[in-house]
Amino acid sequence: MAQVIANGVYLGAQYALIALGLTLIFALMNVLNFAHGQMYVLGGFITYTAYGQLGLPFIVALLASGVTLGVIGALIEKLLFRTVIRRSVREESTMLLAAAVAYFLDAVILLLFGEKQRGVPKIVNGVFVSDALIMPYDRLLIGALAVLFIGAFMLFMQFSKPGRAMRALAQDRVAAQLMGVRVDRYSMIGFALGAMLAGVVGGLLVAITGVNSGIGGPISIKAFLMVMIGGAGVVGGAIAGGFILGMIESVGLSVLHAYGDITYLVIFAALMVFLSIRPNGLMGKPWG
Amino acid sequence: MDKLLTFSDVELYYDNVHALKGVSLDMDEGETVALIGANGAGKSSVLRAITGLKRIRSGEIVYQGERIDAREPDEIVRMGIAMVPEGRRVFPYMSVKDNLLMGAFTRIDRTGITATLDMVLDRFPRLKERYSQAAGTMSGGEQQMLVIGRALMARPRLLLLDEPSLGLAPKLVQAIARSIVAINRDAKVSVLLVEQNSRMALRISQRAYALSTGRIALSGRSSEILNDERVRHLYLGGEL
Helix, strand or coil: CHHHHHHHHHHHHHHHHHHHHHHHHHHHHCCCCCCHHHHHHHHHHHHHHHHHHCCCCHHHHHHHHHHHHHHHHHHHHHHHHHHHHHHCCCCHHHHHHHHHHHHHHHHHHHHHHCCCCECCCCCCCCEEECCCCEEEHHHHHHHHHHHHHHHHHHHHHHHCHHHHHHHHHHHCHHHHHHCCCCHHHHHHHHHHHHHHHHHHHHHHHHCCCCECHHHHHHHHHHHHHHHHHHCCCCHHHHHHHHHHHHHHHHHHHHHHHHHCCCHHHHHHHHHHHHHHHCCCCCCCCCCC | CCCCEEEEEEEEEECCEEEEEEEEEEECCCCEEEEECCCCCCHHHHHHHHHCCCCCCEEEEEECCEECCCCCHHHHHHCCEEEECCCCCCCCCCEHHHHHHHHCCCCCCHHHHHHHHHHHHHHCHHHHHCCCCEHHHCCHHHHHHHHHHHHHCCCCCEEEEECCCCCCCHHHHHHHHHHHHHHHHHCCCEEEEEECCHHHHHHHCCEEEEEECCEEEEEEEHHHHHHCHHHHHHHCHHHC
16 A cells, blocks of 8 residues: 555656646646647657766756756747737637647657667666565655655745746736736746756656657646646646546556556546536636 | 826727727826726726837827837836736735735845835735735735735836726725825825726826716816816716
């Protein structure tokens, strides 16, 4: 039992970090970033290259993933989303754009890194063993780092001036403008930060599960699942959604294992029922 | 002497709706000027044009000798114009403290911000009691005090108020009116007050403009307008 919970928390921390990036972009810009999973994969490959290939320290590789994705996110916002949002009167336009970005990144990743599953040498060796729990040290470390990043992100949003500006923008766009917040600048910062989070998780998980070019889509779907469970555009919702999905997955893998690979079948069925009862998720506000 | 704010022949459209039809008005430093008129007369459009939220089609808006009609909202705030929007618009999930700090978003003088914060909390002691509470959970009157305080955090020279009495009980309207008078008098902030509650607006302002379907229908000293039989009939209804 302790094992299942520990696995759930470990998974949940990664998931929450992914969902936070997605929900931040949604809250600020009303954009559903379908390319979030691809950004995660790109982050994974950058850490793979820097740490696995070039032999740089893992933390440096992680930093490289975060910074690169941050820059890419900022460029995507400035060059693509900003123009489309300014010119289009239909919200669907940004969804199509996000889907296009996802396919584009998929192609770029395939071209640069190939279709092989890639892994890296263990960052730390050894396994933590106690009566109730067996957990490799590298998983403990990655889980701890993920929790640390979640904490840092929340402190940044809560107490820094840019964080406050982004919360204000999400809560009342016009009022935030009247306070002197520049919508385009903070949309770019927010998009960069969201992409950075995706890249960092990709880098974290490459140390455990490795990375391959095909998992971007499935990761995006998981991210959307979490945001739907927790409620779109709410920080607490993203974190709750992440940990809930991580926990369900962990429980599912140990309990439902006997019946075959049906964990996600059960999750999707449960989600449909859940959303028909609470369409805005656990903490969501009605859209619009 | 230079005027604080001047509108010359301002035209403003929402798509095909002609909201301001050649509006000219002005105000001096230190004045409280009221903008009255029925719903849809264009009062809020005047404020939206000043803050840069809405571009004007033609005409000029000059503030302290500079044209401001092509500037972005954040530049306008930096120039010393703060706005209290209609319907209050607090940041509902933020604490009172964070709402107030957002008001000082364009300022970088840390000690100055703290001083202004103390001043605002002195003026509205209620906000001190609610300091850590989420703004969206407060009453309408408290929220109105918060958004006025939030605007003061920018340390403005010109304060724009859009329907501050809307939806408030008469007693609270009195309190808000008293605060506006005090802000104008003690803090030397000029006030442009948009109100449907014409009686209150005329009582606390020195001059007033009455808008009717996008045009200035009438202007003059507030005390004279308040006592004008014809105006009473047109703008003040039966409530006098």
